[in-house]
Amino acid sequence: MTEEIPVLSMKRxxxxxxxxxxxxTVDFRLFKSEVHAIMGQNGAGKSTLVKVLTGVHQQDSGEIxxxxxxxxxxxxxxxxxxxxSTVYQEINLCPNLSVAENIFAGRQPIRFGRIDWKExxxxxxxxxxxxxxxxxVTQILSSYSIAIQQLVAIARVLDISSKIxxxxxxxxxxxxxxxxxxxxxxxxxxxEGLAIIFITHFLDQTYQIADRITVLKNGEFVGxxxxxTLPKLDxxxxxxxxxxxxxxxxxxxxxxxxxxxFADKDAKNVLTVKDLGLRGSIAPFDLHLNEGEVLGLxxxxxxxxxxxxxxxxxxxxANQGEIQVKGKKAAIKSPQSAxxxxxxxxxxxxxxEGIFLDLTVRENIILALQAKNGIFKYITTRKQLEIxxxxxxxxxxxxxxxxxRAGQLSGGNQQxxxxxxxxxxxxxxxxxxxxxRGIDVGAKLEIMELILDLSRQGMGVIFISxxxxxxxxxxxxxxxxxxxxxxxxxxxxxxxxxxxxHTIAGGN
Amino acid sequence: MISWKSLRRSNxxxxxxxxxxxxxxxxxxxxxxxxxxxxxxxxxxxxxxILKNGAPIMLLSIxxxxxxxxxxxxxxxxxxxxxxxxxxxxxxxxxxxGNPKYPIAVAMIAALLVCTAAGMWNGMLVxxxxxxxxxxxxxxxxxxRGIAMLFTNSLQLWLYAKPFAILxxxxxxxxxxxxxxxxxxxxxxxxxxxxxAVGMFIEAVGINPTAARLSGINANNILFWVYTFSGxxxxxxxxxxxxxxxxxxxxxxxxLFELDAILAVVLGGTSLNGGKFYLFGSVVGALxxxxxxxxIYAFGVPADVAPVVKxxxxxxxxxxxxxxxxxxxxxxxxxxxxxx
Numbered sequence: 001m002t003e004e005i006p007v008l009s010m011k012r013x014x015x016x017x018x019x020x021x022x023x024x025t026v027d028f029r030l031f032k033s034e035v036h037a038i039m040g041q042n043g044a045g046k047s048t049l050v051k052v053l054t055g056v057h058q059q060d061s062g063e064i065x066x067x068x069x070x071x072x073x074x075x076x077x078x079x080x081x082x083x084x085s086t087v088y089q090e091i092n093l094c095p096n097l098s099v100a101e102n103i104f105a106g107r108q109p110i111r112f113g114r115i116d117w118k119e120x121x122x123x124x125x126x127x128x129x130x131x132x133x134x135x136x137v138t139q140i141l142s143s144y145s146i147a148i149q150q151l152v153a154i155a156r157v158l159d160i161s162s163k164i165x166x167x168x169x170x171x172x173x174x175x176x177x178x179x180x181x182x183x184x185x186x187x188x189x190x191x192e193g194l195a196i197i198f199i200t201h202f203l204d205q206t207y208q209i210a211d212r213i214t215v216l217k218n219g220e221f222v223g224x225x226x227x228x229t230l231p232k233l234d235x236x237x238x239x240x241x242x243x244x245x246x247x248x249x250x251x252x253x254x255x256x257x258x259x260x261x262f263a264d265k266d267a268k269n270v271l272t273v274k275d276l277g278l279r280g281s282i283a284p285f286d287l288h289l290n291e292g293e294v295l296g297l298x299x300x301x302x303x304x305x306x307x308x309x310x311x312x313x314x315x316x317x318a319n320q321g322e323i324q325v326k327g328k329k330a331a332i333k334s335p336q337s338a339x340x341x342x343x344x345x346x347x348x349x350x351x352x353e354g355i356f357l358d359l360t361v362r363e364n365i366i367l368a369l370q371a372k373n374g375i376f377k378y379i380t381t382r383k384q385l386e387i388x389x390x391x392x393x394x395x396x397x398x399x400x401x402x403x404x405r406a407g408q409l410s411g412g413n414q415q416x417x418x419x420x421x422x423x424x425x426x427x428x429x430x431x432x433x434x435x436x437r438g439i440d441v442g443a444k445l446e447i448m449e450l451i452l453d454l455s456r457q458g459m460g461v462i463f464i465s466x467x468x469x470x471x472x473x474x475x476x477x478x479x480x481x482x483x484x485x486x487x488x489x490x491x492x493x494x495x496x497x498x499x500x501x502h503t504i505a506g507g508n
Numbered sequence: 509m510i511s512w513k514s515l516r517r518s519n520x521x522x523x524x525x526x527x528x529x530x531x532x533x534x535x536x537x538x539x540x541x542x543x544x545x546x547x548x549x550x551x552x553x554x555x556x557x558i559l560k561n562g563a564p565i566m567l568l569s570i571x572x573x574x575x576x577x578x579x580x581x582x583x584x585x586x587x588x589x590x591x592x593x594x595x596x597x598x599x600x601x602x603x604x605x606g607n608p609k610y611p612i613a614v615a616m617i618a619a620l621l622v623c624t625a626a627g628m629w630n631g632m633l634v635x636x637x638x639x640x641x642x643x644x645x646x647x648x649x650x651x652x653r654g655i656a657m658l659f660t661n662s663l664q665l666w667l668y669a670k671p672f673a674i675l676x677x678x679x680x681x682x683x684x685x686x687x688x689x690x691x692x693x694x695x696x697x698x699x700x701x702x703x704x705a706v707g708m709f710i711e712a713v714g715i716n717p718t719a720a721r722l723s724g725i726n727a728n729n730i731l732f733w734v735y736t737f738s739g740x741x742x743x744x745x746x747x748x749x750x751x752x753x754x755x756x757x758x759x760x761x762x763x764l765f766e767l768d769a770i771l772a773v774v775l776g777g778t779s780l781n782g783g784k785f786y787l788f789g790s791v792v793g794a795l796x797x798x799x800x801x802x803x804i805y806a807f808g809v810p811a812d813v814a815p816v817v818k819x820x821x822x823x824x825x826x827x828x829x830x831x832x833x834x835x836x837x838x839x840x841x842x843x844x845x846x847x848x
């Protein structure tokens with residue numbers, strides 16, 4: 001390919017938020033008539049990069065050149081005026097308005113001081129035609145499928161003057177045929193000369209649609225590649241920030257690190273999941289777990305790990321399949337019923353779904369046990385203190401006292417408080433979704449130690465982590481997920497970071 | 509024993525100080541404000557009036573406290589007061605000889621059941637239909653007055669059944685009867701929320717509903733019963749309002765009470781953002797409002813201007829309660845000392 005001039009080039013972009021360097025001298029180039037995927041794990045800086053480009057944030061240093069001219073959009077509106085159109089992850093449309101109204105919301109064509117409905121419908125049809133879509137634009141939006149709504153969202157931001165189209169996770173709620181429909185539109189827009197930035201967690205889709213891939217990791221630029229020159233396995237390695245050779249070497253080392261002692265053949269089954277699934281969230285899967293076993297769930301971000309856990313714990317209602325706890329069928333319709341069946345679940349989203357910052361450590365710890373006991377079997381304050389103090393001691397939670405607000409604790413200690421909440425209920429099965437995220441290295445090790453301890457005591461643990469190294473270290477068996485499907489289970493000698501990566505890259 | 513330290517930490521301190529300042533103001537500027545007289549074996553005086561007249565708002569504020577603790581709001585309570593008054597009035601009937609149509613106890617229980625059902629309706633809308641609390645309770649805020657009018661056939665109904673008057677006008681051991689009702693409801697609610705897990709669950713739901721659900725708490729049930737209880741409290745308040753004047757006025761009974769109740773809760777230290785709640789604080793808040801009203805009238809401030817004075821005092825109390833404001837003031841003083 002000849003060195004043409006990129007439509008957009010972002011050079012040495014740095015953006016610092018209080019306490020975090022979100023982007024550190026990141027380069028990004030975008031050419032005419034190409035689909036460019038930005039890939040990276042959680043916290044890689046994908047969304048920050050896009051937000052700098054779309055004027056939501058301003059970079060601290062570095063420059064942005066659009067068609068050779070430096071720009072510095074200070075608001076999404078300014079970015080749009082420059083020809084940068086963005087469709088955000090959540091569709092920002094009004095389902096109860098017509099398609100035409102959605103497309104022209106806030107900029108309706110006016111005639112004699114009133115909205116010119118005919119003109120609006122005509123122009124809407126024109127814009128949609130560009131997207132290969134012929135529909136009745138006077139119908140309300142919600143009467144159409146999510147895929148069409150997605151296209152309407154694109155139509156809304158697309159102007160004649162658009163130079164760049166940014167699609168943030170446009171396919172996350174679409175099924176396969178809908179994705180194909182969307183891709184057709186994306187390809188035709190590309191052939192018209194539009195430069196498209198495509199952000200997704202789906203590996204396969206990236207390879208279907210992207211011409212070029214930029215990989216970020218921890219806010220740093222890893223590299224820019226033409227899709228056909230970057231094998232899937234290499235991409236995964238780059239996203240995780242490791243070299244392939246390092247992985248193959250690590251296999252032996254892994255084997256020695258792993259504590260294999262708790263793989264007991266006579267262990268009783270504690271959890272069996274049959275054909276459990278939810279349309280649009282995760283494909284039906286089977287799972288089984290014995291007492292004293294740690295089952296790791298491994299996959300890239302967005303591969304369906306959390307969705308799997310949420311389904312088992314009854315947070316999202318499954319639309320098929322069944323769950324058995326200790327051989328008995330359990331009707332799990334809510335977290336409450338999952339808890340009553342003997343399960344516990346620590347969410348990956350500690351702040352929003354886990355800890356109560358304004359409650360004391362004691363209350364945070366006692367909550368689930370009290371919920372299990374019911375309202376009237378009140379645990380007296382003295383007994384609460386006893387339980388809390390015991391947990392604080394055995395988990396080494398650093399807090400001045402059990403009566404301090406949980407909000408005063410560090411992230412790692414809050415994580416332990418959440419663990420303590422579930423340990424207090426003596427669960428049969430404990431599901432831990434990213435218990436090691438966002439906490440310091442020391443706390444990580446402590447939590448992993450704890451998981452192994454619990455399994456030695458006979459608890460069945462499901463352990464989710466985006467760090468493959470941690471999954472390999474703790475798990476006696478690993479279920480590998482890819483693009484919302486459970487693709488394989490690894491056990492015994494097959495457990496290694498390399499084999500996880502090969503499984504993910506393997507394709508169908 | 510209540511130590512100074514625990515008092516300082518507890519959020520009731522600031523509402524109490526505000527109430528104290530108000531009373532102190534009256535001590536100096538309102539003659540005879542603190543005078544208590546005994547007539548026919550009953551206590552009379554401004555202080556007794558404050559307790560007595562404040563009873564309905566105190567009752568509403570108790571129910572409202574729990575609703576607000578779940579990060580909700582119930583603006584229908586004023587209308588439910590009218591519903592309660594209308595229901596009990598029509599069941600007792602306006603017989604001039606004072607013979608009730610149905611036994612008074614039956615009439616009262618029926619009225620309370622109607623109000624509990626009204627609360628359940630609110631609770632259902634908030635917890636099952638997932639309506640925003642202010643919209644959900646707006647429905648009864650509007651419709652409640654209509655229902656009350658329906659009961660009384662759009663008339664002001666006067667009651668003559670003497671025994672019913674005890675509720676709002678009677679005295680026991682020298683003190684107004686309704687004060688005992690407030691004390692009972694307050695104590696019951698306190699014990700029920702703090703000696704069971706209910707209080708903690710309510711706070712958990714108010715602080716973080718998702719986390720509460722994920723901790724195995726049935727958040728929907730909590731929401732449902734909290735609104736139901738608020739309806740019941742409004743029902744009791746309605747009985748007292750009706751009994752005090754022996755009249756049911758669908759249009760004016762309990763008018764704007766919801767605002768005073770919400771204000772009482774906020775003055776009492778419970779945040780509108782939900783979470784930690786303070787029942788005693790709310791009752792003190794209701795007393796502050798009532799004291800303020802009494803003071804304003806004692807001063808002969810024209811009724812039209814009274815709200816302005818009220819608003820100013822409320823503003824001052826709210827500032828006093830704001831942690832941020834207090835620490836800022838504290839900082840100013842510290843700086844002065846440092847520079848001196």
